[in-house]
Amino acid sequence: MTRIMTMIKKSRSYNQPQLKVLSDYLCEDIDNLLDNLNVGEYKTFDRMIAMRCPIHGGDNNSACNLYYKGDSYRGNWKCRTHQCEETFKGSIIGFIRGCLSKQNGWTGPGDPTVSFNDAVEYAINFTKKNPSQIKVSKKEVEKNNFVNIVNNIQTDIRSVDDAPKITRDKIVKNLKIPSDYFISRGFSSEILIKYDVGECLSSEKEMGDRAVVPVYDDTHEHMVGCSGRSIFTQCSKCKSYHDLTKDCPNPDYLWQYSKWKHNKGFKTQEYLYNLWYAKDYIQQNKNVVLVESPGNVWRLEEAGIHNSVALFGSVLQEKQKLLLDISGAMSIYILMDNDEAGKRAAQKIYDKCHKTYNVFYIDIDHSDVADMSVAEVKEIILPQLKDKY
Numbered sequence: 381m382t383r384i385m386t387m388i389k390k391s392r393s394y395n396q397p398q399l400k401v402l403s404d405y406l407c408e409d410i411d412n413l414l415d416n417l418n419v420g421e422y423k424t425f426d427r428m429i430a431m432r433c434p435i436h437g438g439d440n441n442s443a444c445n446l447y448y449k450g451d452s453y454r455g456n457w458k459c460r461t462h463q464c465e466e467t468f469k470g471s472i473i474g475f476i477r478g479c480l481s482k483q484n485g486w487t488g489p490g491d492p493t494v495s496f497n498d499a500v501e502y503a504i505n506f507t508k509k510n511p512s513q514i515k516v517s518k519k520e521v522e523k524n525n526f527v528n529i530v531n532n533i534q535t536d537i538r539s540v541d542d543a544p545k546i547t548r549d550k551i552v553k554n555l556k557i558p559s560d561y562f563i564s565r566g567f568s569s570e571i572l573i574k575y576d577v578g579e580c581l582s583s584e585k586e587m588g589d590r591a592v593v594p595v596y597d598d599t600h601e602h603m604v605g606c607s608g609r610s611i612f613t614q615c616s617k618c619k620s621y622h623d624l625t626k627d628c629p630n631p632d633y634l635w636q637y638s639k640w641k642h643n644k645g646f647k648t649q650e651y652l653y654n655l656w657y658a659k660d661y662i663q664q665n666k667n668v669v670l671v672e673s674p675g676n677v678w679r680l681e682e683a684g685i686h687n688s689v690a691l692f693g694s695v696l697q698e699k700q701k702l703l704l705d706i707s708g709a710m711s712i713y714i715l716m717d718n719d720e721a722g723k724r725a726a727q728k729i730y731d732k733c734h735k736t737y738n739v740f741y742i743d744i745d746h747s748d749v750a751d752m753s754v755a756e757v758k759e760i761i762l763p764q765l766k767d768k769y
Contacts, residue, residue, distance in 0.1 A: 400454075402500075403472045405507040407454040410446075416506060417479040423635040425644075430635070435464040435478040436488070439619060441638030446475060460693045462721050463728075473499050546603045551594050552576055561591040561611045562675075565750070571678045575654075579611060586643055589623070593653075593674050595646070600656040605646025607674070607692070610639055649697035652704075653677060653690035659707060661687040667711035668704060669742070669765070670696070670729065672722070675750035676715070683757035685765065688715075694725035696732060704733075711738040713765060717748040740764070 406413055410429065414422060421441070422431035427449035430442040438461060446457040455472025458465055467489055468478035477499035478486075486493055504510050555578030558569045562577055572578070576594050580587040590608030597604050610621035618628040620637035629637050642648060654677045662668050669688035671677060680688045691700060694716055704712070714729050716722035730739050742764045746752045752760070 399471075399473065399500075402503055402507065402509060403455040405509050406472050406476075406503055407448040409507070410448045413476075413506060417476065418483075419479065421631065421634050433459045433462065433464060435459065435468070435482050435486075436462045438462075439614065439639065441620075441635045442641060446472075458695075460695065463695065463724065468493065469496075473503060476502055548576065548594075548596060548601060548603065551603055551606075552578075555579060555592055555594075556581055559591040561609065565675070566753075567675070567678055568682060571682050574681070575674070575678065577674075577678075580608070590641075595651055595653055596656050598656050598659060604651055605648065606643050607646075607648075608641055608643075610637065612637075614639070648692035650699045651692070652700055653692060654681075655689050655703065655707075657681075658687050658689050663708040666709060667713065668707065668709040669713045669715055671715050671749060672717055672725075673748070673750070676748055679749045679752060679754070679757060680761070683754045683762070685757070685761070694721055696729045701732065705736075709737065711740065713740050713742050715742040715744070715749060715761070718744050718746060722748075 411424075414429070414431075417434065419431055419434040422429050423441070427447055429446045429448060431444050431446070432438055432441055433444040435444075436459065440461060443461045444457065444459050444464075446455070448454060455475065456470050457472070457475045458470065464478055465474060468474040468481065473496065477494050477496060480494040480499060480502060481491075484494060485491070555576065557576060557578030558572035559577045559579050561579065562572055563569060567577075577591065579591050580589070582588050587606065587608040589611055591611055593607045593609070594603050595605045595607070596602065612621045612623055614621055615624060615628060618631075618634060618637075620629060620634045621639050622629055622637045653674050658668070665687060667687060669680065669685065671680070671688055671690050672694050673692070674690050677688050677690050680686075691697075696704075712729070712733055714726045716726045716729075726741060730741075733739050742761055744752065744760060746756070749757065749761070
């Protein structure tokens with residue numbers, strides 16, 4: 381027993397600066413690392429890699445975001461749909477641990493996982509760098525941090541310079557509104573016209589062959605980004621969403637045929653969908669309804685509920701919470717999707733907000749609000765809002 385405890389103590393003796401250097405080595409060779417972990421197809425951006433989550437699975441090609449560049453600690457990652465990083469920790473070592481656990485049969489919280497020590501051992505074998513032998517001076521730490529910060533500032537400057545200032549008028553002229561796809565999903569033409577939801581029929585454009593959901597600034601004058609849902613169904617062969625009358629795309633470009641995708645440079649974590657319309661109702665009634673997606677907002681609007689905003693997922697990000705903090709809301713109604721991920725998300729929103737807001741849960745028996753009819757929203761959700769909408 382003494383020998384075992386000594387081994388465990390030794391394996392945990394790495395300090396944070398040493399693990400940070402190990403993480404830097406991993407991120408410097410990120411492509412080979414992902415290939416070794418068999419994560420499948422992924423898309424590399426300026427500082428982020430987007431992919432299907434290799435840990436819980438799924439078919440969302442941008443569900444998992446790995447930040448191989450960072451201002452302090454490289455290798456942070458997030459699973460936007462199932463929050464897998466909460467089980468394995470949001471470092472590159474945690475990502476390795478999650479991938480190895482999946483390969484060993486992990487399917488969800490509660491299942492056995494590969495240990496942190498085993499993930500570190502994998503990283504050591506991959507990089508051939510043992511953290512215990514890495515001598516990190518304070519000067520070197522400061523230098524690396526400075527370099528990473530400069531790199532990120534330069535990336536942010538490029539993003540600002542490249543960010544398009546597209547007016548709402550131009551958006552409306554370039555889309556076929558209303559979207560036939562979303563009409564087929566049961567939304568009214570009126571609501572889609574109100575939100576400028578239409579289809580981009582030019583295959584050459586970034587959002588070609590997609591039902592486009594524009595996102596506006598709080599003045600409702602300029603688009604800050606957009607999301608696009610493929611108008612095609614999923615291909616049973618390649619699992620992407622493309623015109624089934626044509627051959628499957630080249631495997632190197634499958635990411636372009638995901639079910640949903642955001643336009644390049646759109647920082648969803650900094651915006652709340654529908655805030656441009658909802659802000660006056662929030663200020664007047666002092667409450668807000670939080671939902672996951674634009675479709676949920678549309679259904680609530682059709683039922684006469686005008687104070688909802690969508691998170692673009694199930695996580696309330698810090699900058700999104702700041703928008704809530706300055707919105708004038710005093711109460712938050714949490715209306716996440718009716719699944720395990722939604723329940724976990726609702727609890728985390730409560731934990732983050734209950735000290736400064738009155739927080740209420742709204743219960744539904746459908747998978748999400750968008751799957752409900754207008755009549756069902758009025759019957760089931762309106763009473764839970766206590767006429768504050």
